[in-house]
Amino acid sequence: MALIVHKYGGTSVGTTERIQLVADRIVETKKQGHQIVVVVSAMSGETNRLLSLAKKITESPSPRELDVLLSTGEQVTIALLTMALEKKGCDAVSYTGGQVQIKTDSVHNKARINNIEVTRVQKELQEGKVVVVAGFQGVDENGNITTLGRGGSDTTAVAMATALNANECRIYTDVDGVYTADPSVVENAQRLSCLTYEEMLEMASLGSKVLQTRAVEFARKYNINLRVLSSFKEGSGTLITNEEENMEAALISGIAHNSDEAKLTVIGVPDKPGIASLILSPIAEANIEVDMIVQNVGLNNSTDFTFTVHRNDYEKAMSILKETAKIIDAADVMGDNKIVKISVVGVGMRSHAGVARTIFKALADEKINIQMISTSEIKVSVVVDEKHLESGVRILHMAFGLGKE
C-alpha cells in the first residue's frame, strides 16, 4: 500500500462532469489499495469570474481581501469532488487550507508555506478516507487566509506529499507529460519519460507551464517523486526525480521558451561596487521577481545593467527604475516587453562545452539576433525578439536532434 498525492488543475475540474471523471480515477487508484490525498484547484474560469467581480468594485483590491475572495474557488471544488466521491461509495472528506493548517507567511497573494499540520489528515487516511484538500491556499499565524499565487496548487500538492511522506505526487494536467519543446511550436516534439528535478526546474521557470517552479524546488528538496500525467487520457506521463534514478539522462532534454518576460536596462550606470544592489533592492522590495540579470564590463567607469521581470510587473518595475536612475545618477532607462527567452536545458551539458557554440551557430544561421545570454550548469538561455519565437525554438530543437523520426 502506497500513499499517493493526486493534484488536479482547473481544467481537469472545470465542469461537474469532469469532476465526476476525476472521482472515477481516484476510486480506481483507491481500489488498487492505496491511500490517497487529492489536491484541487478552482474550476477553470472561476478565479477569473471572482477577479472580475473584484474589478467591478476596485482596480486595486487589498491583497488580504483578494485572498479571502479567491480562496472560495478551491473551496467549491473540494466540496463538489468530495460529494462526487461519496456518491460513488468512496468515503471522503474535504479540507480547506485553513482546516488542514497549511501555515504560510503573511505575504498575501504570494504566500510561502512554512509548515503543514498533518495529524488530522493522517487520521482520516487511516480510517480509509480519501482526503480532498484545497490547493493554492493557507493561513498565516493569525488565521488570515492567504494564497500561494498562480500555480500554487502544485506547491500545495508537493508540500502535502512531503509532510505526509508520500510515495509519489501525481500532477494531473491537460498535457500528458513534459515535452522536448512546446508541441504547438515544434510538431515532432517528444514526450520525455523521465527528467531530473534540475532540468524540470529550468523547464518550468522557463515557461513550460506544466509545473510551478516552487513545486519542483520543494520536490527536489525533499526528494519527492513527481509525475506529470494527463487527466483525460491514459499514460505514464513524465516522472521527475533525482539524477541517480534517471540513468539515461540525455545531453539535452528539451527547448523551453517563455514569452511572459520583459527586459529593463539602466544605461550609463556608474561602475562601482554595490550598484547592482542599489538598482535591484527597490524592485525586490516591491515584491517583483527578477529573472535574468546581465551586466557588461564597464567602459569609462560606466556600465549598462539589464534584467528581466514578469510582463505583469513591467510598468511597475519601469516606474521604480526611473526613480532609482535619478538617485544613482544613471544616464537613461530603457525597456522592451516584446521579447522571448529561449532555453536549451539538459543535465548532460555539464560535461560538454559545445552546447553554447551549437546554439549560437544555429541562431546565427537563421539570422536571429541575440539580445541577452545567460547560462547555468544545465541550461543556456538567450533573449531574442518575440517575432523569432517559433523559428528559434524549432531550429534549436532540430540542432540538438530532439525530434521524433
Add this chain to the structure above:
Amino acid sequence: MALIVHKYGGTSVGTTERIQLVADRIVETKKQGHQIVVVVSAMSGETNRLLSLAKKITESPSPRELDVLLSTGEQVTIALLTMALEKKGCDAVSYTGGQVQIKTDSVHNKARINNIEVTRVQKELQEGKVVVVAGFQGVDENGNITTLGRGGSDTTAVAMATALNANECRIYTDVDGVYTADPSVVENAQRLSCLTYEEMLEMASLGSKVLQTRAVEFARKYNINLRVLSSFKEGSGTLITNEEENMEAALISGIAHNSDEAKLTVIGVPDKPGIASLILSPIAEANIEVDMIVQNVGLNNSTDFTFTVHRNDYEKAMSILKETAKIIDAADVMGDNKIVKISVVGVGMRSHAGVARTIFKALADEKINIQMISTSEIKVSVVVDEKHLESGVRILHMAFGLGKE
C-alpha cells in the same frame, strides 16, 4: 458613540453596484461616529448556483460538504464589501464565521450558535475598522464548517450584537419594515413603527419572511433592539423591542400567513399515554421541525393526531409516519400540502377574550372552512385550504380594523 450591527441580505448585496451602495450607507453611519459590524449574506442567486452545481453531482450531498460549498457564498460577499469600503477610504476587514470563531454545534445545514469569541473583532473596532462578518456560517468544535440554515444571517447578526453588547442590530432587507399584513395580499396594510419580540416571533414563524424566528428569539433573550429597514429607501423601519418600551401596543398587531407548511394526520391512534411521543420522536430524530400539533379528545379509546411540518419535509415526514403507523397500530395516515396557516397576532389579546370569536365569525361569513386551530397567549392561528389565502387574510385584516384609512 454607539456600537451598531448592520445586516444585509442577499438582495441588498446582489450585484457589485448594490454592494457599493451598501458601502455608502455604512460609511455614512461611520461618519456619525459609530462603531460598526456588518453581517452579510451570499449575493442573491449565489446559493442557488452552488446548490445546482451540487445537484449535478448528487441528489443527496452529504450535509458536511454542502456546508463547505455553501459557505463560500458569504465569503465572496465579505471580501467584495470590504474592498468597496476600502475603496471609499473606510478602513475595514473581513472575517469568515470560522475566523471570528462563531462556534456552533455539529448539526450541519441547521447548526446552532453556542458562543462567539469577540476579542479580535473588538480589537479591530477599537482600531477604527469596520468589521465585515460572513453570516449564516460557523465552525464546530473540530473546525468543521457549519451553516445555520436558511435565514441564518439574521441569527449571526443578532448573535454578534449580543456578544458585542451592541446598542442596536439593524436588519436591512428588501422591505421597509413589518406590516400589519403582507402588502401584496392586503392593499392597505400599514407599516408598524414598533412591535414586541413576542409579536415579531409569532409574525416571523408564521411566515412574514422579514426576520428569522431564531434571530428574534436570540434578540429577546438578550434584550437586543432589533430594527428592520429597507436597504434601498430611507425610513426608520420597524423597531422590535420589549413590551415596556412599546407602550402603544395595539390589541392586534397584524395578520400573518404561511404557505410553507403541510399537515399530516395519523388516524385511529390508540388513545393512551405516550402516544404523541411515539409519533413525534422519529420525526424529531430526522431533524424535521414540527409546528402545529392538534389532538382531538378520543372516542372509543381511539383518537386522531395531526401536526404540520415544512413542505420541504413533507415527503420525508410522510414516509416516517407510515412506518410509525405500523408500529403503533394506527388505522391510517393522511396528508395535505395544499394548506395555508393564517394567524392573528397581538400582545393586546392577552386581556381580551373576544379575538377568537371575531376570527371565527369573519371566516364563517366568508364560508372559509377551518381545518385546524391553535392558540397561544398572543396569537390565534387557523389552517385553511390554500385557495382561501388571500380572502382569509383580507377579511381578518378588515375585521380588526388594521388598514390605512
